[in-house]
Amino acid sequence: MPEPAPVMIATGPVLVPVPDADGSLDSAGAMACVFDATPCRMQAGRAIAAGVASLRSACVNTPAPQSRRYDVLFCDIDGCLAPESTGAMDLVSLAKVAEHNRLAQSRRDRPIVTLCSGRPQPFAEAMTKLLANATVPLVAENGVWVYDPATNAYIMDPAITREHRAAVREAAAWLEAEFGPVGVTQQPGKAASVSLYHPDTSVLKRILPRVRAEFEARAWPMRVSMTWLYINCDLAHVSKGTGLDRAVAMLPERLGHPIDRSRLAGIGDTPSDLAIRERVAWFGCPGNADAQLKAAADVVATRHEAAGVAELLKHFDP
Ligand SMILES: [Mg+2]
Numbered sequence: 290m291p292e293p294a295p296v297m298i299a300t301g302p303v304l305v306p307v308p309d310a311d312g313s314l315d316s317a318g319a320m321a322c323v324f325d326a327t328p329c330r331m332q333a334g335r336a337i338a339a340g341v342a343s344l345r346s347a348c349v350n351t352p353a354p355q356s357r358r359y360d361v362l363f364c365d366i367d368g369c370l371a372p373e374s375t376g377a378m379d380l381v382s383l384a385k386v387a388e389h390n391r392l393a394q395s396r397r398d399r400p401i402v403t404l405c406s407g408r409p410q411p412f413a414e415a416m417t418k419l420l421a422n423a424t425v426p427l428v429a430e431n432g433v434w435v436y437d438p439a440t441n442a443y444i445m446d447p448a449i450t451r452e453h454r455a456a457v458r459e460a461a462a463w464l465e466a467e468f469g470p471v472g473v474t475q476q477p478g479k480a481a482s483v484s485l486y487h488p489d490t491s492v493l494k495r496i497l498p499r500v501r502a503e504f505e506a507r508a509w510p511m512r513v514s515m516t517w518l519y520i521n522c523d524l525a526h527v528s529k530g531t532g533l534d535r536a537v538a539m540l541p542e543r544l545g546h547p548i549d550r551s552r553l554a555g556i557g558d559t560p561s562d563l564a565i566r567e568r569v570a571w572f573g574c575p576g577n578a579d580a581q582l583k584a585a586a587d588v589v590a591t592r593h594e595a596a597g598v599a600e601l602l603k604h605f606d607p
Pocket residue numbers: 365366367368369557558559
């Protein structure tokens with residue numbers, strides 16, 4: 290059998306014609322190979338017509354070659370993609386993030402933006418639909434949930450036991466009895482944590498030491514921290530960091546190649562986002578971020594919140 294004609298190495302599928310014995314390439318009986326370099330796979334012994342059909346199919350089904358420096362960018366929501374207050378979302382900037390994500394998924398030339406947030410899972414699920422991420426998992430409720438938009442899987446941290454959730458319910462009942470009468474409310478939608486809100490943030494700052502002391506006295510296995518407008522009471526062994534570790538572990542199967550810190554980027558604005566910083570190679574902050582985060586960032590945007598995120602994403606434009 291004659292040797293296949295030499296071809297240039299390509300990053301996508303190519304047709305390798307095999308001449309007939311007389312050297313012609315147009316015979317119906319000529320053989321062809323379809324070589325797909327991503328991944329390496331060879332299908333030999335097909336007639337030209339079948340080879341062309343296979344090549345066409347391979348071109349349709351094989352993703353564009355990857356040229357991006359980072360695969361995934363984990364972004365906080367409050368203070369980054371949306372105001373933590375009741376203020377309206379910046380839809381113009383969010384549309385830019387969604388367009389970035391459409392290109393990231395079709396061209397594979399920039400990181401896909403997903404979420405790492407303390408917000409309840411339904412809020413984060415809605416946000417990821419808005420941002421057109423249908424590919425990679427997100428982290429919600431400070432690590433309680435990993436949600437996979439590709440499969441619609443809701444994955445609670447398996448390290449959260451029935452006893453842990455009972456402790457959270459007990460703490461929530463005490464918080465409601467103690468601070469409900471002074472107007473402190475609990476953010477709806479949380480499954481294994483409690484977030485306290487009051488329209489006057491000084492009330493939260495005043496009760497914070499009392500909350501911490503009671504949690505310690507009752508040995509509830511929880512961490513008490515403050516964001517711009519909320520007191521967050523989270524299980525001590527669950528965090529944005531543990532959620533990120535679970536989400537990142539799902540990425541190799543999803544993206545088809547190994548993933549380590551060098552392939553990840555992140556954006557955050559408050560100290561809880563240092564968990565993102567520690568797990569990514571590139572980290573950015575919107576201009577409104579906490580000084581501690583700005584000091585740890587590779588790039589700080591001049592603009593605030595979603596406009597700042599859109600500004601940061603321009604660093605990844607090819
Ligand atoms: Mg934030």
